[in-house]
Amino acid sequence: MTALTARVRVPARGVDAAVEVSSGATLVLLGPNGSGKSTVLEAVAGIVPGADARVTLDGTDAPRAPRDRRIGLLSQDDALFPTMSVRDNVAFGPRSRGLGRAAAREAADAWLARVGLDGLGDRRPGALSGGQARRVAIARALAAEPRVMLLDEPFAGLDVVVASEVRGLVAGLLTGVTAVVTTHDALDAHALADTVAVMEAGSVAESGTAAEVLTRPRTAFAARMGGRVLVEGTMRGGALEIAAGVRVPVGGGPGAGVRAGVTAHPGDVALALAAPVSGPAWVVDAVRGLEPRGDVVRVHGALLAADVPVEAAAGLEAGTPVWFGVPRGLEAYALTSGAAAR
Amino acid sequence: MTGPRWLAPLAALGGLLVLLPLLGLVARVEWTDLWSLVTSQESLTALGLSLRTAAVATLATLALGVPLGFVLHGMRGPVRGLVRAVVLAPLVLPPVVGGLALLYAFGRRGLLGEELGGSVAFTTLAVVIAQTFVAMPFMVVSVESALAARSGRHEAIAGTLGASRTRVLTRVTLPALAPALATGAVLAFARALGEFGATLTFAGSLEGVTRTAPLEIYLVRETDPAAAAALSLVLVAVAIGVVALAYRPLRGAA
Amino acid sequence: MRGGAGPLAVAGSVAALALSLTACTNGSADRGAASLAPGSEDTTLWVLAAASLTEVLEEIAEGFEADHPGVDVVGNYAGSSDLAAQLLEGAPADVFISADEANMDKVEGLVAGTPTVVATNTLTIVVPEGNRAGVAGLADLADDAVVTVVCAPQVPCGAATAALAAGAGVTLSPASEEQNVTDVLGKVSAGQADAGIVYVTDVARGYGVEAVPIDGAGSVVNRYPAAALTRAAQPALAQEFVAYLGGPEAQAVLAAAGFGAP
Numbered sequence: 001m002t003a004l005t006a007r008v009r010v011p012a013r014g015v016d017a018a019v020e021v022s023s024g025a026t027l028v029l030l031g032p033n034g035s036g037k038s039t040v041l042e043a044v045a046g047i048v049p050g051a052d053a054r055v056t057l058d059g060t061d062a063p064r065a066p067r068d069r070r071i072g073l074l075s076q077d078d079a080l081f082p083t084m085s086v087r088d089n090v091a092f093g094p095r096s097r098g099l100g101r102a103a104a105r106e107a108a109d110a111w112l113a114r115v116g117l118d119g120l121g122d123r124r125p126g127a128l129s130g131g132q133a134r135r136v137a138i139a140r141a142l143a144a145e146p147r148v149m150l151l152d153e154p155f156a157g158l159d160v161v162v163a164s165e166v167r168g169l170v171a172g173l174l175t176g177v178t179a180v181v182t183t184h185d186a187l188d189a190h191a192l193a194d195t196v197a198v199m200e201a202g203s204v205a206e207s208g209t210a211a212e213v214l215t216r217p218r219t220a221f222a223a224r225m226g227g228r229v230l231v232e233g234t235m236r237g238g239a240l241e242i243a244a245g246v247r248v249p250v251g252g253g254p255g256a257g258v259r260a261g262v263t264a265h266p267g268d269v270a271l272a273l274a275a276p277v278s279g280p281a282w283v284v285d286a287v288r289g290l291e292p293r294g295d296v297v298r299v300h301g302a303l304l305a306a307d308v309p310v311e312a313a314a315g316l317e318a319g320t321p322v323w324f325g326v327p328r329g330l331e332a333y334a335l336t337s338g339a340a341a342r
Numbered sequence: 343m344t345g346p347r348w349l350a351p352l353a354a355l356g357g358l359l360v361l362l363p364l365l366g367l368v369a370r371v372e373w374t375d376l377w378s379l380v381t382s383q384e385s386l387t388a389l390g391l392s393l394r395t396a397a398v399a400t401l402a403t404l405a406l407g408v409p410l411g412f413v414l415h416g417m418r419g420p421v422r423g424l425v426r427a428v429v430l431a432p433l434v435l436p437p438v439v440g441g442l443a444l445l446y447a448f449g450r451r452g453l454l455g456e457e458l459g460g461s462v463a464f465t466t467l468a469v470v471i472a473q474t475f476v477a478m479p480f481m482v483v484s485v486e487s488a489l490a491a492r493s494g495r496h497e498a499i500a501g502t503l504g505a506s507r508t509r510v511l512t513r514v515t516l517p518a519l520a521p522a523l524a525t526g527a528v529l530a531f532a533r534a535l536g537e538f539g540a541t542l543t544f545a546g547s548l549e550g551v552t553r554t555a556p557l558e559i560y561l562v563r564e565t566d567p568a569a570a571a572a573l574s575l576v577l578v579a580v581a582i583g584v585v586a587l588a589y590r591p592l593r594g595a596a
Numbered sequence: 597m598r599g600g601a602g603p604l605a606v607a608g609s610v611a612a613l614a615l616s617l618t619a620c621t622n623g624s625a626d627r628g629a630a631s632l633a634p635g636s637e638d639t640t641l642w643v644l645a646a647a648s649l650t651e652v653l654e655e656i657a658e659g660f661e662a663d664h665p666g667v668d669v670v671g672n673y674a675g676s677s678d679l680a681a682q683l684l685e686g687a688p689a690d691v692f693i694s695a696d697e698a699n700m701d702k703v704e705g706l707v708a709g710t711p712t713v714v715a716t717n718t719l720t721i722v723v724p725e726g727n728r729a730g731v732a733g734l735a736d737l738a739d740d741a742v743v744t745v746v747c748a749p750q751v752p753c754g755a756a757t758a759a760l761a762a763g764a765g766v767t768l769s770p771a772s773e774e775q776n777v778t779d780v781l782g783k784v785s786a787g788q789a790d791a792g793i794v795y796v797t798d799v800a801r802g803y804g805v806e807a808v809p810i811d812g813a814g815s816v817v818n819r820y821p822a823a824a825l826t827r828a829a830q831p832a833l834a835q836e837f838v839a840y841l842g843g844p845e846a847q848a849v850l851a852a853a854g855f856g857a858p
Contacts, residue, residue: 375639443785445788449787450786450787450788451786451787451788458745459639463743463771463788464743464745464771464772464788464789465611501747502800542775542779543782545772545780546745546771546772546773546774546783546788547748547772547774547775548770548771548772549773552772553773557775560775561748561750561751561775562750564675564677564750564751565750565751567681
């Protein structure tokens with residue numbers, strides 16, 4: 001098992017980021033599309049022309065040539081070799097590392113079995129479903145016995161059932177493997193991450209253990225990527241003051257005068273159209289945008305967001321004044337200024 | 343998209359321009375003697391020599407044109423345009439000019455000198471050199487455009503899997519280029535088969551050694567127009583067959 | 597015999613050739629313009645002639661035109677067999693001059709009267725300047741070490757070469773059998789070949805070549821028949837031109853270029 005550090009600069013794509021994974025752990029790079037996640041992975045793998053990437057494996061500089069780095073990359077497009085059978089695709093890494101033909105085929109078949117594709121070795125990549133192709137790509141990358149495994153949006157483009165199957169498979173296969181996984185989906189982070197780095201516009205906005213970043217985000221951006229809302233304010237008399245005179249009662253938290261926050265899932269935030277009198281702590285805001293999410297609509301305000309049933313959102317539009325109801329008694333935590341690097 | 347109607351008569355004219363000469367050729371063929379004319383000893387010798395030299399020239403374009411295509415693809419900026427123009431020049435050069443150029447390079451008084459040039463003069467090797475010279479651009483163009491259409495993704499991934507550059511080339515890139523290589527080879531073969539001017543100027547004309555089918559046609563047309571027409575028909579048939587073969591996979595892929 | 601001597605003589609004839617080519621280019625351009633101009637009173641005489649006659653015929657035509665004001669002789673030069681083929685395909689012309697009798701025979705049906713031989717030509721060995729292979733005669737060309745280029749037996753110059761070699765009892769082993777004399781000359785000029793066999797009159801056309809006379813070359817004589825054609829637009833003038841070719845002025849020009857008398 002191998003510890004990885006990498007400092008990646010790709011000026012042409014506006015990327016300047018540092019990542020670190022301890023031996024056998026999984027780092028999830030969480031960020032929206034276009035935030036530079038894929039570029040970071042590809043630069044770590046050594047396949048981005050013109051990238052300035054300083055990569056160390058167990059404290060030693062990684063070789064320059066990708067083929068000597070032994071860093072596996074599962075790319076978003078699978079990139080299976082269309083002219084080879086599935087088995088030969090998976091055997092490609094072992095063969096490249098000098099294994100004999102028979103032994104490589106044996107290893108390939110073993111890997112195909114591990115990813116649940118027993119007996120599909122003779123197929124051509126073109127004859128596979130999306131989920132099967134992804135599994136072959138995973139098997140091919142792991143069969144090369146990489147010291148570090150990089151997975152770029154491993155569940156993107158798959159339907160939900162297949163995605164959850166593959167997610168389960170990957171979670172199992174990555175046990176004990178040093179890995180970096182990119183995703184824009186908080187679920188993947190929760191499922192796979194030991195540590196999380198949130199990427200925004202080419203750099204890491206916030207990083208830490210999965211528990212820290214996902215449950216106690218220090219920036220609104222990190223909170224949003226983790227599927228939560230962050231209510232920021234200053235501690236005043238046992239409550240969090242988010243604006244002059246607007247206070248949310250919290251349970252515990254740092255001392256008076258400290259910048260602090262509480263987070264909640266938008267599903268736990270209430271929404272009201274008229275000034276309410278009781279229940280949670282109400283914060284007045286205005287609608288900024290409506291985000292359909294299946295059977296609910298996430299109503300985004302300037303400060304908060306709430307999930308409401310589709311029919312309840314029907315009368316809302318940008319600018320509609322609303323009240324968000326934050327549950328009382330959430331635990332507040334200090335927002336250390338250094339991490340809020342936005 | 344079919345375009346405006348006035349294109350049709352022009353298209354018909356264009357078609358006629360190609361079709362009429364072919365029909366004229368067919369009209370001149372003496373069908374009753376066709377078989378004996380085509381299978382005469384001189385015809386068979388010339389056809390056999392043509393097929394052999396064109397096959398060797400095609401292999402040579404693969405061995406040399408493919409690397410050229412790769413190198414050209416790897417170049418950037420104005421140098422690339424310049425090198426491409428030079429490499430593709432034989433495609434547009436008048437055949438006699440090509441022959442003279444070959445003469446000045448590989449002839450007995452050419453750049454390579456008396457010793458080397460003298461050993462090439464009037465040999466079958468000279469025919470192959472002339473054919474390779476004119477046919478190679480087809481392979482280079484074919485390979486370069488096929489490479490340009492590739493993202494390089496598969497090659498990059500193959501690298502991360504531990505493959506050496508040679509292994510990436512032989513196992514990933516070349517198999518993917520197979521259709522382009524086939525098209526290039528077929529066109530190069532056809533061009534080599536039809537090579538006339540450079541061969542005449544550079545290699546000479548001797549039965550069984552340097553007199554390929556086009557040279558034989560040119561020669562017998564003086565004394566035996568029927569034999570010339572018969573042999574021409576064979577070359578036309580080969581040309582049409584070869585071109586049909588070359589463009590079929592492209593249409594299939596589109 | 598022009599071009600048969602040393603390098604100096606060859607250089608001289610090349611210069612003369614260049615001059616006559618220039619003259620002929622200008623001349624034909626003028627004539628072309630004149631014949632195209634509407635209302636032109638010039639009478640045009642179309643002559644199809646063997647390519648080897650190109651330079652001499654331009655000179656002869658000038659003399660003929662001087663004697664016949666208002667007459668414009670337009671020469672069309674190509675290989676004799678090509679010209680014969682063109683005539684058989686119906687090309688319009690007044691006079692045909694072939695480089696051999698075989699091609700004249702091909703167009704027999706188109707000839708008005710009997711063809712007249714107006715010139716003869718014999719073969720010679722031609723070698724690159726300096727004669728590095730040391731070729732002294734026909735017998736040397738049987739040596740495989742001497743790279744020899746000849747005309748293919750299928751074409752007139754090749755048939756003549758074969759006849760001459762057979763008569764001399766020499767078995768040639770050519771490295772290449774070319775389509776025509778020009779290609780033979782080209783291979784020798786370029787130094788690709790050590791020796792070639794061409795007509796005496798061709799030596800002057802070669803660059804950097806010299807002639808090595810063949811003993812007994814006179815045993816194989818190539819004849820140039822000329823004839824007026826039945827479809828001539830100017831039948832009388834055509835006959836007159838053929839007669840002029842046999843006359844002293846034309847014969848002097850032909851002799852100067854190395855052609856033999858009829």
